Amino acid sequence: MAGAGEPGGGAAGGEGGACLCGRCPHGTREGHRRAVAAFVALREEFAAGRGVPAGLAHSAGAARQWVSDELTLSARTLAERGGAERTAWLVTVRRRTLPAVWAGVAVLLLGQALTAIGAGWTVARTAGLAAAVVAALGLTAVAWWHREHGGVLAPLTGEDRRLSTSRAVAALWVAVALYAVLMAAVQLAAASGGRTRNHLLVGLELPQAQTLLVVLFIVSGVAVVARRVVAVRIRAGRLQKVPAERPRAVDLLADDAGRASLTDAQYVLVNAVVVVFALVRLAVRPTQLPAVSWGLVVLVALSGAVYLAGKVAEGGRPVILSVVRARELGDLAAPIRTGDDIEIRGTGFLPPGAGTPDRLARTVVCIGAVHVPVPLVPVSGGFANPTDGVLTVPVPVDVEPGRVEVRVVTAAGVETAAYPIDVQE
Numbered sequence: 001m002a003g004a005g006e007p008g009g010g011a012a013g014g015e016g017g018a019c020l021c022g023r024c025p026h027g028t029r030e031g032h033r034r035a036v037a038a039f040v041a042l043r044e045e046f047a048a049g050r051g052v053p054a055g056l057a058h059s060a061g062a063a064r065q066w067v068s069d070e071l072t073l074s075a076r077t078l079a080e081r082g083g084a085e086r087t088a089w090l091v092t093v094r095r096r097t098l099p100a101v102w103a104g105v106a107v108l109l110l111g112q113a114l115t116a117i118g119a120g121w122t123v124a125r126t127a128g129l130a131a132a133v134v135a136a137l138g139l140t141a142v143a144w145w146h147r148e149h150g151g152v153l154a155p156l157t158g159e160d161r162r163l164s165t166s167r168a169v170a171a172l173w174v175a176v177a178l179y180a181v182l183m184a185a186v187q188l189a190a191a192s193g194g195r196t197r198n199h200l201l202v203g204l205e206l207p208q209a210q211t212l213l214v215v216l217f218i219v220s221g222v223a224v225v226a227r228r229v230v231a232v233r234i235r236a237g238r239l240q241k242v243p244a245e246r247p248r249a250v251d252l253l254a255d256d257a258g259r260a261s262l263t264d265a266q267y268v269l270v271n272a273v274v275v276v277f278a279l280v281r282l283a284v285r286p287t288q289l290p291a292v293s294w295g296l297v298v299l300v301a302l303s304g305a306v307y308l309a310g311k312v313a314e315g316g317r318p319v320i321l322s323v324v325r326a327r328e329l330g331d332l333a334a335p336i337r338t339g340d341d342i343e344i345r346g347t348g349f350l351p352p353g354a355g356t357p358d359r360l361a362r363t364v365v366c367i368g369a370v371h372v373p374v375p376l377v378p379v380s381g382g383f384a385n386p387t388d389g390v391l392t393v394p395v396p397v398d399v400e401p402g403r404v405e406v407r408v409v410t411a412a413g414v415e416t417a418a419y420p421i422d423v424q425e
Contacts, residue, residue: 075356102136160243172271336423372393
């Protein structure tokens with residue numbers, strides 16, 4: 001893996017002449033791909049019982065610890081490559097989203113030109129196109145300002161590096177409202193008579209805009225409350241958050257583990273449908289802000305309430321339910337002694353999104369005053385230890401006999417309540 005500790009990581013220093021410079025998107029992507037392939041090959045070799053030094057083969061515990069340390073080192077290299085690939089990906093996204101924004105303006109121009117055949121070009125069409133150009137310029141400025149953090153995606157990305165559903169929905173409604181106001185402003189500037197200006201100003205009055213303002217208040221409030229709820233629950237240890245590798249579109253409809261989330265999906269879909277309705281109303285009456293019926297306002301409010309309820313209910317603290325001595329086939333029943341393996345049974349030991357090898361290696365068990373990293377036990381296609389419900393660790397000789405407390409510290413930094421066990425001499 002050139003560029004990760006080996007010489008020859010230049011533009012043509014990789015195997016087969018592939019770029020592994022680490023400074024361009026292709027180089028970081030290729031380097032990350034090769035790091036993943038190297039880690040998988042190492043894990044599969046250990047899972048098959050190969051690669052362990054002959055001097056350690058006589059001791060199962062020493063061999064397991066050596067394998068875990070080797071996998072942890074390889075996982076750190078993989079994480080470094082992943083970080084470089086993430087940075088390059090953010091730069092690439094910034095460069096690709098701006099052409100997409102201006103392509104949208106071009107599509108709008110083409111659509112207006114085609115629909116103007118026979119009907120003629122109107123001031124409203126000019127206003128719509130001018131509003132789109134101004135909005136695209138604003139997005140271009142945002143992309144430049146946040147050029148190191150994903151461009152236009154930066155305001156929609158949460159602290160955990162995932163796309164925020166609540167922020168995306170709020171941004172969508174803000175964009176609709178600003179587009180409607182810009183259209184009205186252009187038409188007002190182009191109006192030649194006082195009667196036309198008065199008609200445009202009436203379309204901006206509160207009776208015409210009240211439902212749109214209520215929807216804006218609801219979705220913005222949901223975004224603020226959701227962020228506060230998540231922050232408070234993280235600080236209280238009731239929610240485990242592990243940063244994602246990078247933002248993905250699926251984040252809008254899924255939980256932190258990438259599984260489909262009903263609360264997130266319904267919030268996005270409901271607001272998308274209502275936004276389409278608002279845009280149709282704007283197209284029919286371009287001189288007024290798009291009015292949303294009160295029934296749809298209530299629908300948006302109920303959808304937001306369900307979304308917030310899901311935020312309050314998700315996650316939880318890791319919990320130890322029991323601790324037992326790990327027994328191999330043929331072993332006699334015996335109490336827990338130093339040097340034995342113990343099996344910690346519970347729930348929530350692996351937070352959503354903590355399935356990558358470098359994060360699995362961060363799980364720690366505190367046995368009394370001794371901190372024991374949970375060893376990585378490879379199997380074909382994954383790991384047998386740690387898992388979300390069971391952790392297996394050795395009891396170090398430094399643990400004093402008697403009653404000691406066991407705690408688990410997850411990759412998210414959340415610690416379980418103490419669970420007492422008795423260690424015999």
